[in-house]
Amino acid sequence: MLMKTGSTKARARLKALVWCGVAVAVAAAIGAGSVIWKQAKIDMPVAKPGQDSAALIERGRAVALASDCVACHTSEASKPYAGGMAFDTPFGRLYSTNITQDPVNGIGTFTDAEIVGSVRNGISQHGRRLYPAMPYTSYTGMSDDDTLALVAYLRTIKPIDSKPPENTMGFPFNQRWAMAFWNVMNFQSGRQLPVAGKSDEWNRGAYLVQSLEHCGECHTPRNFIQGFSHPNLGGGNLVTWRAYDITSGQSGIGTWSDPELFTYLKTGAVHGKANAAGPMAEAVENSLNHLPDADLHAMVAYLRDLPVTGTPSLVPARTGQGQAYTGTTALRASHPQYDPDSDALGAEVMFNANCATCHAVTGKGVGEYPRLFGNSVLGAVEPTNLVSVLLRGVHRKVDGQEVFMPGFANLSDAQLATLSTFLFKQFGNSQVQVTAAEVAKLR
Amino acid sequence: MPDSNSTPLSADVVIIGAGAAGGAAAVKLLRKGLSVLMLEAGAPLDQGMLVSNYRNGAYKNNHMAPYPTMPWAPQPNFVPHDNGYLIQKGPAPYTAQYIRGVGGTTWHWAGQAWRLIPNDFRMQTLYGQSVDWPISYDELEPYYCEAEIEMGVSGGGALAGDYGSPRSMPYPMDVLPLPYGFERLRQRYESVGLELLPGPQARNSTAYDDRPACCGNNNCMPICPIGAQYNGSMSVRRAQGLGLNLISNAVVFKLETGEGNRIVAAHFIDQNKEVHRVTGKHFLLTANAMESVKILLMSKDERNPNGVANATDQVGRRLMDHPASAVEYLADEPLYIGRGPMCPGSINNTRDGAFRSERSALRIDVHNDNPTRYLTEKYLAQGYYGKELNEKIKRDGERFVLLKSMFEMLPDPENRIVLSDQKDAWGIPKMEIHYRFPEYVHRGYDTCRELFADCVKASGGSEVKYSDRGQYTNSQHITGTLSMGSDPHTSVCNKLAQAHDHANLYFGGTGVMPTAALVNSTLTGVALSLLAADSIIQASL
Numbered sequence: 001m002l003m004k005t006g007s008t009k010a011r012a013r014l015k016a017l018v019w020c021g022v023a024v025a026v027a028a029a030i031g032a033g034s035v036i037w038k039q040a041k042i043d044m045p046v047a048k049p050g051q052d053s054a055a056l057i058e059r060g061r062a063v064a065l066a067s068d069c070v071a072c073h074t075s076e077a078s079k080p081y082a083g084g085m086a087f088d089t090p091f092g093r094l095y096s097t098n099i100t101q102d103p104v105n106g107i108g109t110f111t112d113a114e115i116v117g118s119v120r121n122g123i124s125q126h127g128r129r130l131y132p133a134m135p136y137t138s139y140t141g142m143s144d145d146d147t148l149a150l151v152a153y154l155r156t157i158k159p160i161d162s163k164p165p166e167n168t169m170g171f172p173f174n175q176r177w178a179m180a181f182w183n184v185m186n187f188q189s190g191r192q193l194p195v196a197g198k199s200d201e202w203n204r205g206a207y208l209v210q211s212l213e214h215c216g217e218c219h220t221p222r223n224f225i226q227g228f229s230h231p232n233l234g235g236g237n238l239v240t241w242r243a244y245d246i247t248s249g250q251s252g253i254g255t256w257s258d259p260e261l262f263t264y265l266k267t268g269a270v271h272g273k274a275n276a277a278g279p280m281a282e283a284v285e286n287s288l289n290h291l292p293d294a295d296l297h298a299m300v301a302y303l304r305d306l307p308v309t310g311t312p313s314l315v316p317a318r319t320g321q322g323q324a325y326t327g328t329t330a331l332r333a334s335h336p337q338y339d340p341d342s343d344a345l346g347a348e349v350m351f352n353a354n355c356a357t358c359h360a361v362t363g364k365g366v367g368e369y370p371r372l373f374g375n376s377v378l379g380a381v382e383p384t385n386l387v388s389v390l391l392r393g394v395h396r397k398v399d400g401q402e403v404f405m406p407g408f409a410n411l412s413d414a415q416l417a418t419l420s421t422f423l424f425k426q427f428g429n430s431q432v433q434v435t436a437a438e439v440a441k442l443r
Numbered sequence: 444m445p446d447s448n449s450t451p452l453s454a455d456v457v458i459i460g461a462g463a464a465g466g467a468a469a470v471k472l473l474r475k476g477l478s479v480l481m482l483e484a485g486a487p488l489d490q491g492m493l494v495s496n497y498r499n500g501a502y503k504n505n506h507m508a509p510y511p512t513m514p515w516a517p518q519p520n521f522v523p524h525d526n527g528y529l530i531q532k533g534p535a536p537y538t539a540q541y542i543r544g545v546g547g548t549t550w551h552w553a554g555q556a557w558r559l560i561p562n563d564f565r566m567q568t569l570y571g572q573s574v575d576w577p578i579s580y581d582e583l584e585p586y587y588c589e590a591e592i593e594m595g596v597s598g599g600g601a602l603a604g605d606y607g608s609p610r611s612m613p614y615p616m617d618v619l620p621l622p623y624g625f626e627r628l629r630q631r632y633e634s635v636g637l638e639l640l641p642g643p644q645a646r647n648s649t650a651y652d653d654r655p656a657c658c659g660n661n662n663c664m665p666i667c668p669i670g671a672q673y674n675g676s677m678s679v680r681r682a683q684g685l686g687l688n689l690i691s692n693a694v695v696f697k698l699e700t701g702e703g704n705r706i707v708a709a710h711f712i713d714q715n716k717e718v719h720r721v722t723g724k725h726f727l728l729t730a731n732a733m734e735s736v737k738i739l740l741m742s743k744d745e746r747n748p749n750g751v752a753n754a755t756d757q758v759g760r761r762l763m764d765h766p767a768s769a770v771e772y773l774a775d776e777p778l779y780i781g782r783g784p785m786c787p788g789s790i791n792n793t794r795d796g797a798f799r800s801e802r803s804a805l806r807i808d809v810h811n812d813n814p815t816r817y818l819t820e821k822y823l824a825q826g827y828y829g830k831e832l833n834e835k836i837k838r839d840g841e842r843f844v845l846l847k848s849m850f851e852m853l854p855d856p857e858n859r860i861v862l863s864d865q866k867d868a869w870g871i872p873k874m875e876i877h878y879r880f881p882e883y884v885h886r887g888y889d890t891c892r893e894l895f896a897d898c899v900k901a902s903g904g905s906e907v908k909y910s911d912r913g914q915y916t917n918s919q920h921i922t923g924t925l926s927m928g929s930d931p932h933t934s935v936c937n938k939l940a941q942a943h944d945h946a947n948l949y950f951g952g953t954g955v956m957p958t959a960a961l962v963n964s965t966l967t968g969v970a971l972s973l974l975a976a977d978s979i980i981q982a983s984l
Contacts (some may be wrong), residue, residue: 331499338495353495357660357668369658395650404650406670410489 060153186227378428462547
């Protein structure tokens with residue numbers, strides 16, 4: 001349902017706007033006027049008197065980081081929060097808004113209530129409905145104190161006079177009011193409250209995972225009109241990427257230790273196991289890496305406690321599959337020819353020429369360069385992330401350290417299909433067969 | 444092969460030669476809105492194919508081995524024996540090496556991206572030797588900046604600064620660190636007053652231009668396997684994204700002149716031996732300092748009986764390179780040479796001084812090629828085997844040092860390329876090369892030998908082997924054949940890189956350099972090509 005986007009810039013863009021189209025039809029049959037009205041109400045929190053404004057702003061900065069606002073609301077690094085990032089959908093193109101204090105192009109003239117409404121209710125200035133590319137569906141859980149702090153912080157963002165391009169949504173998808181009907185079906189406004197009987201750490205983790213970090217926007221499956229479905233955090237599709245199951249089952253994080261999970265959230269890499277690419281790399285780079293360690297430990301504690309999804313015995317663990325490649329010597333003895341224009345180019349010839357330099361001829365990795373066998377992407381049941389990495393590479397910068405893999409989009413669909421199938425067979429889930437058509441779809 | 448129905452054989456600018464110089468110029472011209480058609484004699488080259496050819500090939504020490512030779516675009520090759528493409532007329536050999544294919548010779552180089560220093564442009568005025576350039580360092584400086592951005596150059600830093608070449612912009616990337624052994628040699632050479640610095644390299648020290656940082660595979664030559672090192676195909680690909688019309692396997696054999704002696708067309712023969720004609724408003728020749736000469740000399744007509752741009756018989760003269768001498772030895776401590784890129788640092792404080800009126804200046808490269816293969820072959824030939832062989836390779840491999848010094852050739856009009864009567868498989872004449880070394884270089888060698896001895900002593904060297912006086916190897920920095928100058932009787936093009944004889948013919952690349960100076964020539968060749976592109980842009984306004 002979702003369309004590919006050329007870049008891998010942000011997470012939320014990949015959520016398509018099937019919502020509104022389907023919702024218009026469905027909602028017409030519902031006639032739920034009163035419900036819509038109720039949802040349109042904005043629960044404006046009341047500021048506590050005598051707050052230290054510097055401390056409030058600092059807290060707001062932390063909330064903005066944890067909510068990763070910058071990832072979607074920035075298209076040029078030199079213009080943070082000035083919006084303009086494109087979100088391709090089957091119905092046209094959306095652009096993120098300028099949320100600097102610019103009075104014309106930004107949110108300088110928004111009232112506090114209008115900012116709160118945008119964040120927690122999907123209702124912007126003058127009652128204008130937001131598309132749920134903005135994850136108000138998750139942010140609605142944001143506490144009053146955090147929301148007020150966020151507003152205070154956003155008020156300090158210096159105005160940038162930059163107008164994002166106009167959306168190019170066609171009728172009826174340009175009818176923003178229709179989102180009200182989608183909300184009836186898919187959106188429950190309300191704060192996330194602590195769960196009695198759970199530790200403070202668990203509750204902090206739950207709040208970060210479900211509300212601020214909005215993990216579910218990608219990792220929770222969606223229903224046919226793109227609302228949240230079940231199981232919670234059981235894995236979701238973003239067309240060009242798969243957001244894996246992050247519950248504690250075999251297909252999720254069952255084979256991960258707590259320190260590994262912590263390291264992954266902090267750096268995006270656990271040697272031999274997983275390496276964040278695409279939208280997850282951005283989440284680590286822009287947000288997770290900047291969280292206090294205690295917050296990351298809290299997220300781990302919460303994730304660890306999520307109900308296991310699926311039937312564990314039926315799902316192979318994503319990690320620990322496959323083995324080292326030992327065919328190089330035999331391959332060399334066969335005098336292989338590399339014809340870049342041939343769709344019949346052999347998988348091992350391609351592997352040796354394009355992969356082995358960094359990942360070693362055995363696939364065991366070298367230094368920072370990931371080990372292939374045992375890696376969770378190669379142990380997956382769907383080829384999405386492997387093919388996407390081959391097409392787009394990896395870009396991740398954490399603590400000043402850049403991790404970069406070039407894309408190999410110069411290889412043809414057929415060549416990449418052959419190579420991917422070999423990589424799965426040798427280093428991971430040997431059941432996965434990749435076709436040229438699948439590569440073409442992900443390209 | 445072009446399909447003349449679908450490929451327009453005409454453009455604002457026709458560029459001949461799809462290497463670094465042509466590619467960078469194409470990017471610049473296309474960004475200014477000019478249409479560009481590029482002709483390349485060789486075939487498209489693919490990194491995966493080249494890595495595969497190298498990894499699976501037998502001749503690991505022959506940098507040309509992975510590069511397929513098309514019968515219509517022969518290229519010089521001397522391993523396992525001279526393939527006879529270049530005809531040596533002596534007295535000294537000129538064993539040039541270059542690649543004909545999309546991307547050109549930068550597919551296999553060590554990526555050293557030095558600028559000249561200001562005094563290099565004023566050799567005649569300052570030292571009474573060689574010639575002055577018609578432009579100053581300051582005039583070329585903006586183009587150096589552009590070239591460094593296009594190619595992705597890392598360099599500078601606290602230790603190296605600007606290497607004596609003043610800069611208006613910082614290096615695009617931080618300098619790559621010296622490998623361990625180089626750091627040790629740097630410390631030890633200090634005692635004899637020699638400064639070993641981490642060099643400027645067209646090699647990523649961080650992700651740049653959607654290419655990864657160098658991870659030290661140590662086979663920059665014959666092929667960087669990960670694209671961390673720049674090659675010309677990267678600029679050509681960028682230009683294609685901007686609308687470049689590239690025709691490969693198109694061997695240009697004639698430039699056609701018209702009214703006012705303007706160039707009106709380039710004629711090329713394709714892999715099926717069919718002939719095509721390409722027209723344009725401006726022509727930029729960036730087909731390497733030797734192949735470009737061949738095209739000009741072949742283009743004889745009534746107006747230009749000596750060939751195009753050759754009214755004063757200057758095309759192909761003043762052929763230069765950097766003759767190199769070498770010393771190898773074993774240091775008294777393990778250095779583990781062979782980690783990191785192949786030429787990460789060199790001795791740079793021997794490049795300039797009053798002595799240039801008497802002898803060639805020099806610049807000493809510390810080579811970082813992994814010595815294991817070389818030592819293994821050497822010791823096998825000496826009869827070592829078994830455990831003793833292994834131990835000797837291990838011990839000596841850790842301590843092996845190879846230094847190479849470049850000398851500055853003088854622009855001697857008798858060092859030249861002329862057309863041969865012999866033809867290649869597509870009926871195109873081969874080249875004859877006349878080449879000799881001046882005393883100026885030999886006297887440079889004498890000083891170099893003393894400095895080499897200082898280096899050996901400073902690092903406790905043993906088993907020392909010097910190359911001989913007069914026996915110099917090519918550095919593959921082909922320069923001078925299309926010299927830039929103000930006098931048509933001693934040069935081929937003017938300070939705009941425009942042919943003296945033809946208003947719409949321009950040159951780029953290393954052939955335009957009127958002096959070879961002391962540094963690897965690619966960056967200067969690309970900068971000159973960008974200068975030529977600017978001249979074309981000005982002429983198009």
